[in-house]
Amino acid sequence: MNIPELLRFLSEYFTPSRDEGSRHILSFRNPSDYEAFLNELQLNIPGINPEVRQTLKEAVVRQGLAGSLESADLPPRFRRALRVEEDFRVNVHALAAQEKQINPGIPWGVRRIRAPEVWSQSTGLNVRIGIVDTGVDFGHPDLKYCLARGVNLLSRHHWPHDDNGHGTHIAGTIAAAGGAEGITGVAPRAILYPVKAFDNNGAAYVSDIIRGIDWCVQNGMQIINMSFGMKKKSAAMEEVVERATAAGVVIVASAGNDKKKRNIDYPAKLPQTISVGATNRERRIAGFSNLGPYIDIYAPGDQIRSSWLGGKHRKMNGTSMATSHVSGAIALLLAKRPGLTPAEIKSLLRRTARPLSPLEDRTKGTTGELDAYRLVRRRAKPASKTTKKKV
Structure with missing residues (x-):
């Protein structure tokens, strides 16, 4: 050429x-x-x-x-x-937020996955997580111990401040450490790097997301949280996801909120990612969540309270919220066993998942709900081939 x-x-x-x-x-x-x-x-x-x-x-x-x-x-x-x-445009995977005052403490989702039972062994110390999202509220008291600067891909000379709220909510579930006045996330001693690719409407272009993933690889992230999705497949995004996974980065992606029984959004549908569906308090698949054979793991995603703009807290619904629980749990695992590969981690997640409610229709999928305690304690086996269909 x-x-x-x-x-x-x-x-x-x-x-x-x-x-x-x-x-x-x-x-x-x-x-x-x-x-x-x-x-x-x-x-x-x-x-x-x-x-x-x-x-x-x-x-x-x-x-x-x-x-x-x-x-x-x-x-x-x-x-x-x-x-x-x-x-094309990509949107975050979250539904309406509730504005009422929320009591501090450990949210139900963090308790459900048994993260507090792991903290005597691992708190996710120094595990680096890139959050490709709307940015983060750097002034939030729940997040003051876990944030690194990150990058603003929409305005390189500015900090990745959140002007939407979604990224701040994701950050809180992963690594908040608010003490008695705030909330506690899954891995409260992990380090979060906000990668602002999404605007105040919770929308981004594929090219900005590609830049975000590439930034995470170049800057040594161990996990990338991607709580967003799109209906179309992008060859350019698939290439950068393949490169990131080959470099040892674990990519956790939300499945989408369209109630689809046998399909999920990209990039969660790509075989290299860990795809996440949402459950509710009854350990059933949330009514809004995509589901089926493409899902690698389910996690709490219904009525999830976490940090919000202006030092506040809100409840939100979505597979976005479920994905942040999984990213936090993987941080707990990697802090204790840093040599695990993305394929080994995916295998462990599936093998240590707890069964969904007995009332759940077994035709909806074969995987279960995240259990951080079993995940951290289980020994890894050689990873098998991915269970996702080739796309």
């Missing part, structure tokens, strides 16, 4: 786009072409304006660029080496 020629073409026709429907991801099929392109981009090529070169640098995502070019815009000579897909 003629990289200088491609760069000259892009310098003339490529433009970044922030408008929904006109955003696309241009990916290199061959990683060596991508590396050659990045190297060429650093050079002072005659005829290319420095401002245009900077625009291209800012548009770079893992394995490609995010901008306005469509497949039809590419000259035939480039089409075999490049792939173009829509850079």
